[in-house]
Amino acid sequence: KVPEGWILDKDGNPTTDPGAYFQGGSFLPMGGVVAHKGYALCFMIEVLADILSGMEFKEDKSRPWPIIDGCFMAIFNVEAFRPLVDFKKDLSSFIDWVKTSAPAEGSPGVFYPGERSNLGKLRREKEGVDIPQFIWERILNHAWEFGVSDALVPKALGPGASDHIKASGNTSSKLIMQNAQQK
Template identity: 35%
Template structure:
């Protein structure tokens, strides 16, 4: 539909800010150092509006997204960052799995650099 131009415009702006602005190229043929540009923006929300109003509207937006009609074949509607938040909470609770072979290498390195007492064995 006609709403497609918004996504296109947003993707072009992201490409400009994270690729061209950083000197790392753009698209399928980056001409910079490597294809790994990054752009971060920090906003003082309270300079625009009261922070509590902003937070409430973000919460309302998340609810609106969750209430959208779900596409066939999906079990849940997720908003950006939701999976990562869940994974963070799970890892804080359960820890981070490390394969035995990797753990063995870390133990060997800790002995080599005389820091094995720092490991929780």
């Protein structure tokens, strides 16, 4: 047996049977809620993003605003390992394989890292960005403070925006920032 929260069977149900993994099941990310597999990953992220970059790795209360977050970026020359065309082909196959996994019950689907953000970006480019009414009113109030008329506010938001501001009820305004090629 394995601890609860480590493995899902082929139908997406939690199981403690390690054999379920080999029958089409899957490991949960980071070993689920009861495992420690995320510890090493967190440790290495801290080493690379904070210690290697010279940032704080613990809160320094002597500073008025402690800086506790650093950044680490790894750039790989894929062709130093294998031909780029083969890597891209295998990556595409891997993504396809992941996407064919059955989603957990109640889940909107199986997504690879960054996919949901990209889908949201594409939706906002097509449908616009909902701006709550109180935020829109603050934008207009600040514009008035500086002598900017309502008609000029959309122009300040970007090219073509003035043609794409639409009211969507009393609760929000819709700002659609579309690329000129999409018109």
